[in-house]
Amino acid sequence: MRVAVVGVGQTKFDEHWEKSLRDLSTEAGALALRDARIDGRDIQSLYVGNMSAGRFIGQEHLGALAADQAGLIPIPATRCEAACASSALAFREAYFSILSGQYDIVMAAGSEKMTDLKGTDAIATLMGAGDQEWESAIGLTFVSLYALMARRHMEKYGTTREQLAMVSVNNHRNGTLNELAQFPKEITVEQVLKSPLISDPLRLLDCSPITDGATAVILVSERLAKKFEKPIWILGSGQASDTLALHHRKSMTELLSTKAAAKKAYEQAGLKPKDIDISEVHDCFSINEIIAIEDLGFCEKGKGGKFVEDGKIAREGEKPINPTGGLKSIGHPVGATGIRQISDIIKQLRGDYGKLQVKDAKTGLALNIGGSGATAVVNIFGRDKPK
Amino acid sequence: MRVAVVGVGQTKFDEHWEKSLRDLSTEAGALALRDARIDGRDIQSLYVGNMSAGRFIGQEHLGALAADQAGLIPIPATRCEAACASSALAFREAYFSILSGQYDIVMAAGSEKMTDLKGTDAIATLMGAGDQEWESAIGLTFVSLYALMARRHMEKYGTTREQLAMVSVNNHRNGTLNELAQFPKEITVEQVLKSPLISDPLRLLDCSPITDGATAVILVSERLAKKFEKPIWILGSGQASDTLALHHRKSMTELLSTKAAAKKAYEQAGLKPKDIDISEVHDCFSINEIIAIEDLGFCEKGKGGKFVEDGKIAREGEKPINPTGGLKSIGHPVGATGIRQISDIIKQLRGDYGKLQVKDAKTGLALNIGGSGATAVVNIFGRDKPK
Numbered sequence: 205m206r207v208a209v210v211g212v213g214q215t216k217f218d219e220h221w222e223k224s225l226r227d228l229s230t231e232a233g234a235l236a237l238r239d240a241r242i243d244g245r246d247i248q249s250l251y252v253g254n255m256s257a258g259r260f261i262g263q264e265h266l267g268a269l270a271a272d273q274a275g276l277i278p279i280p281a282t283r284c285e286a287a288c289a290s291s292a293l294a295f296r297e298a299y300f301s302i303l304s305g306q307y308d309i310v311m312a313a314g315s316e317k318m319t320d321l322k323g324t325d326a327i328a329t330l331m332g333a334g335d336q337e338w339e340s341a342i343g344l345t346f347v348s349l350y351a352l353m354a355r356r357h358m359e360k361y362g363t364t365r366e367q368l369a370m371v372s373v374n375n376h377r378n379g380t381l382n383e384l385a386q387f388p389k390e391i392t393v394e395q396v397l398k399s400p401l402i403s404d405p406l407r408l409l410d411c412s413p414i415t416d417g418a419t420a421v422i423l424v425s426e427r428l429a430k431k432f433e434k435p436i437w438i439l440g441s442g443q444a445s446d447t448l449a450l451h452h453r454k455s456m457t458e459l460l461s462t463k464a465a466a467k468k469a470y471e472q473a474g475l476k477p478k479d480i481d482i483s484e485v486h487d488c489f490s491i492n493e494i495i496a497i498e499d500l501g502f503c504e505k506g507k508g509g510k511f512v513e514d515g516k517i518a519r520e521g522e523k524p525i526n527p528t529g530g531l532k533s534i535g536h537p538v539g540a541t542g543i544r545q546i547s548d549i550i551k552q553l554r555g556d557y558g559k560l561q562v563k564d565a566k567t568g569l570a571l572n573i574g575g576s577g578a579t580a581v582v583n584i585f586g587r588d589k590p591k
Numbered sequence: 592m593r594v595a596v597v598g599v600g601q602t603k604f605d606e607h608w609e610k611s612l613r614d615l616s617t618e619a620g621a622l623a624l625r626d627a628r629i630d631g632r633d634i635q636s637l638y639v640g641n642m643s644a645g646r647f648i649g650q651e652h653l654g655a656l657a658a659d660q661a662g663l664i665p666i667p668a669t670r671c672e673a674a675c676a677s678s679a680l681a682f683r684e685a686y687f688s689i690l691s692g693q694y695d696i697v698m699a700a701g702s703e704k705m706t707d708l709k710g711t712d713a714i715a716t717l718m719g720a721g722d723q724e725w726e727s728a729i730g731l732t733f734v735s736l737y738a739l740m741a742r743r744h745m746e747k748y749g750t751t752r753e754q755l756a757m758v759s760v761n762n763h764r765n766g767t768l769n770e771l772a773q774f775p776k777e778i779t780v781e782q783v784l785k786s787p788l789i790s791d792p793l794r795l796l797d798c799s800p801i802t803d804g805a806t807a808v809i810l811v812s813e814r815l816a817k818k819f820e821k822p823i824w825i826l827g828s829g830q831a832s833d834t835l836a837l838h839h840r841k842s843m844t845e846l847l848s849t850k851a852a853a854k855k856a857y858e859q860a861g862l863k864p865k866d867i868d869i870s871e872v873h874d875c876f877s878i879n880e881i882i883a884i885e886d887l888g889f890c891e892k893g894k895g896g897k898f899v900e901d902g903k904i905a906r907e908g909e910k911p912i913n914p915t916g917g918l919k920s921i922g923h924p925v926g927a928t929g930i931r932q933i934s935d936i937i938k939q940l941r942g943d944y945g946k947l948q949v950k951d952a953k954t955g956l957a958l959n960i961g962g963s964g965a966t967a968v969v970n971i972f973g974r975d976k977p978k
Binding site for chain 1: 613637646653654655667674848965
């Protein structure tokens with residue numbers, strides 16, 4: 205049994221003072237339905253990824269809320285959560301629900317409304333993704349956890365401060381083409397290096413922003429896929445876990461969860477890293493993109509910084525990474541990001557993504573990470589139906 | 592493809608001042624492994640139901656946390672949430688993941704640590720299950736929502752205050768036999784009627800308590816089930832949604848979500864209400880058990896109160912409901928309850944549940960409800976392998 209994605213929807217990622225979480229979710233769902241040219245009544249089940257609406261806006265029970273707002277009652281509606289990897293999990297559960305034979309057409313969505321809380325409260329809420337007893341309680345924040353990883357990577361592999369900056373520069377350059385991005389502005393290495401120090405060595409322009417936004421995709425069974433114009437196929441999917449607390453891990457310069465998830469996804473897809481045309485990876489902080497490039501097997505461990513410096517990740521490079529702008533430029537509404545990445549891969553593989561189109565993209569990979577890597581999800585997609 | 596449950600584990604439900612959420616989760620998981628006589632390394636994927644650890648204890652990312660604590664890394668770990676129905680959803684996703692062919696042996700777990708917050712904050716947190724904009728914001732709490740349903744049921748169908756009390760009396764009577772129950776004490780109708788008024792007509796002893804606890808079950812594919820001693824089979828599973836806000840519904844005396852979920856589960860099981868030997872239903876407030884009895888088709892709509900008064904729901908009655916004590920006596924750690932209900936059905940169907948055993952129980956049903964009914968999940972189990 206094969207499963208395809210036939211519709212995608214994304215709100216603008218932004219500070220949406222005039223829209224609530226339910227407005228954003230409904231908008232993304234409606235866009236996905238319109239994209240697939242189907243009616244809401246065709247949807248048989250709904251999966252929603254959201255990290256922390258309980259704390260951001262005092263609202264749990266996000267599955268039923270989304271079904272309610274979208275007029276999809278009484279279909280089943282299930283919220284999945286794994287911090288910033290929440291919607292990639294929702295996507296996987298939607299995929300499994302079709303593979304299981306229970307449904308033929310399912311919506312997977314993601315949402316987060318982060319700006320209703322003031323900044324420091326938002327940072328505290330985000331630390332719910334880390335280890336409350338070992339990390340949050342002593343004042344660690346995510347930028348400081350990733351700063352530890354960055355410092356270790358620099359010491360162990362000679363990764364430079366400039367190479368970190370080049371990650372952000374590349375993402376912002378790509379994001380200038382993206383109408384849905386929160387910060388579609390070019391930046392320079394010098395600007396990154398002069399931006400305020402947040403947690404040494406990471407600076408403001410190494411960090412993805414706080415964002416409101418929602419996303420949705422529609423998955424269908426093989427049987428139904430033939431009715432749609434440009435179905436994009438799921439070739440492989442992997443998910444893995446690691447310790448919540450960073451200090452419990454053997455290594456601070458790689459994510460074992462990414463490696464395990466990627467291994468599973470590559471095996472299922474029958475592909476190797478060299479076969480992947482484009483990737484959306486989780487650049488919540490610049491260092492994470494470098495680690496991701498290595499852990500996904502695009503280059504040798506420790507050579508990620510050089511890989512970036514050599515321009516290989518550029519849109520026109522040999523391994524385009526985050527060709528639509530990444531979390532850094534597009535924004536990072538945590539529960540929505542996983543499906544935003546998938547949605548961008550789908551649009552690229554359809555081959556009609558306008559200014560954002562990467563030439564000849566036939567296979568694409570999305571890597572969504574929760575917390576400092578306690579969850580990683582890798583999904584691989586293809587333009588051609590797998591045998 | 593058939594799926595069976597082969598292991599169950601539950602901590603005592605209580606105020607656990609000396610144990611954290613992670614302690615409780617690990618304990619329940621270990622008990623389920625021991626019950627199934629397998630090793631943690633045999634588990635291929637983990638699903639965790641939890642409603643609101645983000646607000647109760649400042650911790651999201653519960654899937655990875657549980658995998659971490661239990662030493663199950665790097666397997667996939669997915670948290671599901673639908674308020675008080677969270678762990679029934681985790682159970683269903685575990686079921687689907689096996690049906691999909693991805694895994695052969697999966698753990699589904701549930702947990703909630705509620706007593707770390709003071710009472711009023713816990714009540715506010717629980718209202719995350721309701722509609723934040725239409726209900727929580729104007730001060731409605733869950734007891735007041737269910738009080739509205741109770742009042743309407745009394746006016747429309749003549750359900751009496753005493754009949755509501757009899758629900759609690761029956762559950763507490765059953766709970767005296769349950770070593771894991773938070774309140775294993777008999778109560779009388781008079782005591783219920785004299786207990787403090789919380790939200791007219793509901794009194795303190797109509798309400799399930801605030802509780803800490805965790806639960807876990809192990810599901811296996813048909814292929815593996817033969818290796819286990821007393822596999823109990825999943826015969827049918829249904830899930831449905833309704834509006835989050837009570838006032839948006841056509842009726843306040845029935846839950847359309849329960850009806851839709853039950854219809855699906857009965858159809859899949861090829862069973863009718865009369866074929867169900869025992870049930871665990873969601874008696875978060877006494878009125879909800881009466882509505883559940885009706886919506887599940889055990890009696891005509893409006894006759895639930897009489898059904899209770901006639902003693903049909905007693906352990907030795909014609910339709911034993913909550914024979915292990917219900918949420919009222921056992922306690923209601925919201926994210927753990929769905930799998931606690933399933934676990935109790937499994938133990939009954941195995942036929943060796945000691946003092947709690949209901950005679951000749953061959954089929955059992957668990958109804959888990961989220962919020963005021965925006966989510967309902969019905970799972971039906973059988974001792975005999977379905978054809």
